[in-house]
Amino acid sequence: MNARKGLRPITRKDIADEAGVTETIVSYVINGNRYVKEEKRKRVQEAIDKLGYRPNTMARALKGKKSNHLLLIADDIKGEYFGKLISEIDGLAYNEGYFVSLCADHKDEDFVNRIYSKFFDGIIIGSASFPLYNIQRLIDAGVPVVLLEIRDYYSINGIYGLINTGLYDGARECVRTLYRKGRKNLLFLDRITVDGKGSDMDDWRLKGFIEESATLGLESDERHILTGYRSEDELLAAFAARVANGFVPDGVMGRNDHIALLGMAACRQVGYRVPEDVSVIGFDNSRLCKFSHPPLTTMGIDQREIAKTVMRMMVSLIDHKSEQDSRLEAYLHTQLVMRESV
Amino acid sequence: MNARKGLRPITRKDIADEAGVTETIVSYVINGNRYVKEEKRKRVQEAIDKLGYRPNTMARALKGKKSNHLLLIADDIKGEYFGKLISEIDGLAYNEGYFVSLCADHKDEDFVNRIYSKFFDGIIIGSASFPLYNIQRLIDAGVPVVLLEIRDYYSINGIYGLINTGLYDGARECVRTLYRKGRKNLLFLDRITVDGKGSDMDDWRLKGFIEESATLGLESDERHILTGYRSEDELLAAFAARVANGFVPDGVMGRNDHIALLGMAACRQVGYRVPEDVSVIGFDNSRLCKFSHPPLTTMGIDQREIAKTVMRMMVSLIDHKSEQDSRLEAYLHTQLVMRESV
DNA sequence: CTGAAAGCGCTTACAG
DNA sequence: CTGAAAGCGCTTACAG
Numbered sequence: 001m002n003a004r005k006g007l008r009p010i011t012r013k014d015i016a017d018e019a020g021v022t023e024t025i026v027s028y029v030i031n032g033n034r035y036v037k038e039e040k041r042k043r044v045q046e047a048i049d050k051l052g053y054r055p056n057t058m059a060r061a062l063k064g065k066k067s068n069h070l071l072l073i074a075d076d077i078k079g080e081y082f083g084k085l086i087s088e089i090d091g092l093a094y095n096e097g098y099f100v101s102l103c104a105d106h107k108d109e110d111f112v113n114r115i116y117s118k119f120f121d122g123i124i125i126g127s128a129s130f131p132l133y134n135i136q137r138l139i140d141a142g143v144p145v146v147l148l149e150i151r152d153y154y155s156i157n158g159i160y161g162l163i164n165t166g167l168y169d170g171a172r173e174c175v176r177t178l179y180r181k182g183r184k185n186l187l188f189l190d191r192i193t194v195d196g197k198g199s200d201m202d203d204w205r206l207k208g209f210i211e212e213s214a215t216l217g218l219e220s221d222e223r224h225i226l227t228g229y230r231s232e233d234e235l236l237a238a239f240a241a242r243v244a245n246g247f248v249p250d251g252v253m254g255r256n257d258h259i260a261l262l263g264m265a266a267c268r269q270v271g272y273r274v275p276e277d278v279s280v281i282g283f284d285n286s287r288l289c290k291f292s293h294p295p296l297t298t299m300g301i302d303q304r305e306i307a308k309t310v311m312r313m314m315v316s317l318i319d320h321k322s323e324q325d326s327r328l329e330a331y332l333h334t335q336l337v338m339r340e341s342v
Numbered sequence: 343m344n345a346r347k348g349l350r351p352i353t354r355k356d357i358a359d360e361a362g363v364t365e366t367i368v369s370y371v372i373n374g375n376r377y378v379k380e381e382k383r384k385r386v387q388e389a390i391d392k393l394g395y396r397p398n399t400m401a402r403a404l405k406g407k408k409s410n411h412l413l414l415i416a417d418d419i420k421g422e423y424f425g426k427l428i429s430e431i432d433g434l435a436y437n438e439g440y441f442v443s444l445c446a447d448h449k450d451e452d453f454v455n456r457i458y459s460k461f462f463d464g465i466i467i468g469s470a471s472f473p474l475y476n477i478q479r480l481i482d483a484g485v486p487v488v489l490l491e492i493r494d495y496y497s498i499n500g501i502y503g504l505i506n507t508g509l510y511d512g513a514r515e516c517v518r519t520l521y522r523k524g525r526k527n528l529l530f531l532d533r534i535t536v537d538g539k540g541s542d543m544d545d546w547r548l549k550g551f552i553e554e555s556a557t558l559g560l561e562s563d564e565r566h567i568l569t570g571y572r573s574e575d576e577l578l579a580a581f582a583a584r585v586a587n588g589f590v591p592d593g594v595m596g597r598n599d600h601i602a603l604l605g606m607a608a609c610r611q612v613g614y615r616v617p618e619d620v621s622v623i624g625f626d627n628s629r630l631c632k633f634s635h636p637p638l639t640t641m642g643i644d645q646r647e648i649a650k651t652v653m654r655m656m657v658s659l660i661d662h663k664s665e666q667d668s669r670l671e672a673y674l675h676t677q678l679v680m681r682e683s684v
Numbered sequence: 685c686t687g688a689a690a691g692c693g694c695t696t697a698c699a700g
Numbered sequence: 701c702t703g704a705a706a707g708c709g710c711t712t713a714c715a716g
Binding site: 052056083091114119 | 395411600
């Protein structure tokens with residue numbers, strides 16, 4: 001009971017002593033890979049329950065067993081999109097016996113070495129800025145990897161999971177939604193980044209915007225894409241500048257709800273009414289949408305479905321890797337949520 | 343290069359071979375706890391850099407070294423409050439060499455055994471529903487624990503960190519803010535829970551609401567507290583029912599911004615104008631506030647400051663536990679953010 | 685059917 | 701100053 005000393009963690013030996021069997025026997029009942037006399041098995045099981053024993057994860061992992069730890073690498077941990085996703089993944093993972101670690105996409109060279117200390121049973125990459133060669137390195141090293149297709153991963157080879165979360169089709173539908181309202185002069189609002197480096201054409205949402213615009217015969221050159229800002233204020237300023245330069249958008253598509261709402265504010269700032277003068281559409285269907293004014297029309301992402309797919313792939317990759325002979329793929333869909341901003 | 347085979351993780355032996363020294367020497371230069379001839383040290387260092395070697399975390403932890411893993415237990419992973427907090431903690435933790443795992447507060451009896459497999463160097467508890475006796479068990483077992491004081495933890499003994507994030511004082515200031523606007527008939531909106539079990543008096547925000555009301559001579563009996571709902575719709579219905587029963591609030595305080603905004607919607611639903619008829623105040627200063635209509639006045643929480651305090655305490659607890667002779671405490675402050683809903 | 689033993693990748697007290 | 705060796709808590713091939 002002395003907090004300073006620390007209660008000794010209970011080990012396999014304690015169970016063996018308590019149950020009156022060899023340590024070997026304890027291992028075999030835990031791993032269930034050898035017949036053990038029913039009566040001994042029972043005594044061991046009781047000892048385990050009584051003492052609340054859990055095999056030391058470290059020791060098991062050292063002997064080649066799983067660490068039961070997954071890592072999720074994200075770039076916008078703060079956002080509601082990842083919040084929901086993590087929450088769903090955590091729920092499913094916990095039931096499968098896993099813990100999930102969360103990590104922003106750190107830029108230092110050492111990052112990959114650190115995550116590759118044989119610690120994680122699998123890695124989920126949901127960051128658009130994680131370098132491709134590092135992803136390839138992980139896959140080549142045999143680490144189970146599941147990629148959330150925020151950007152194009154066509155160049156990645158090997159056995160891994162790839163989840164297309166419907167961003168591209170969703171973006172196209174956003175454009176069509178604006179178009180159906182008679183909007184012809186669209187503006188895409190890119191993300192805010194620390195370094196002011198925006199998305200490139202490998203970004204599914206931007207790509208969807210451009211290609212659907214082309215399909216519909218709408219312009220989508222660089223005047224129609226606002227990018228390169230590092231803060232909310234810079235976004236507002238960039239928008240105002242674009243308008244001052246004579247560009248008059250009648251439809252605004254935000255890369256996510258937060259950005260779309262900032263676009264809405266920017267519109268009002270230069271005197272446009274939403275949705276009378278300009279339609280605004282977001283992406284994510286986050287809580288923000290319902291409470292904005294007017295409520296934001298948006299493209300909903302089903303994080304629960306994504307989480308289920310992630311876990312399904314992870315389990316395949318971890319437990320049945322040798323049975324796979326090509327990458328696993330899944331295509332999910334977004335869903336338009338009509339409110340009043342379009 | 344064969345993805346199926348997997349590149350063998352590089353071990354201490356590889357470094358020893360590469361540098362032409364004993365494995366022992368490699369360990370000593372890594373841990374820096376013995377003099378090693380400058381020239382050997384240099385060769386080892388070069389080999390480490392060249393091969394990108396990282397000591398196996400599992401093996402080190404098995405020998406009593408740190409696992410460099412922290413666990414954060416939260417109850418509302420989805421929310422923006424935790425999103426920001428995690429994001430900040432992750433940033434600081436990464437620089438200190440830690441990864442942080444995230445976990446909802448699972449209810450099964452086995453949860454504590456699972457987290458107590460000697461895996462985590464420390465545990466941060468930000469969940470109001472984590473059972474007190476389990477917290478005490480962890481602390482008694484010598485696990486470094488930092489508690490975010492969402493509720494009252496006066497009964498926990500031993501050496502641990504306790505961070506009062508200013509919820510109580512913040513809640514009181516919310517009440518005063520409403521009061522200053524002449525609001526006398528206040529309504530506290532509690533959280534939405536899965537089981538419909540609301541907060542008790544150990545909850546700092548509720549406690550602050552009740553006690554400041556008393557100080558100001560305002561009523562704060564159960565008619566002034568709305569609780570026990572399991573969904574947004576139930577909240578709206580409960581609000582309408584309370585009003586139908588003849589209770590006419592002129593000030594609404596939400597437990598967080600999301601709840602406050604729901605309260606705002608509820609007000610409108612029964613025909614009240616905000617802020618003309620009723621003032622609404624939230625808690626968190628999340629993105630929601632800025633985009634609501636009218637923009638929500640709220641109590642800001644500084645997650646960055648909380649994260650810094652958490653890490654500072656964690657490091658003390660992990661690296662200098664023996665030097666502590668009582669629990670570590672910190673008091674942080676919330677900050678009123680005036681907008682237009684009060 | 686079952687136990688003693690090797691070994692996973694490390695750290696560090698021990699003995700030169 | 702430095703190496704061989706014990707041992708952390710496990711798993712499982714090996715030899716009864």
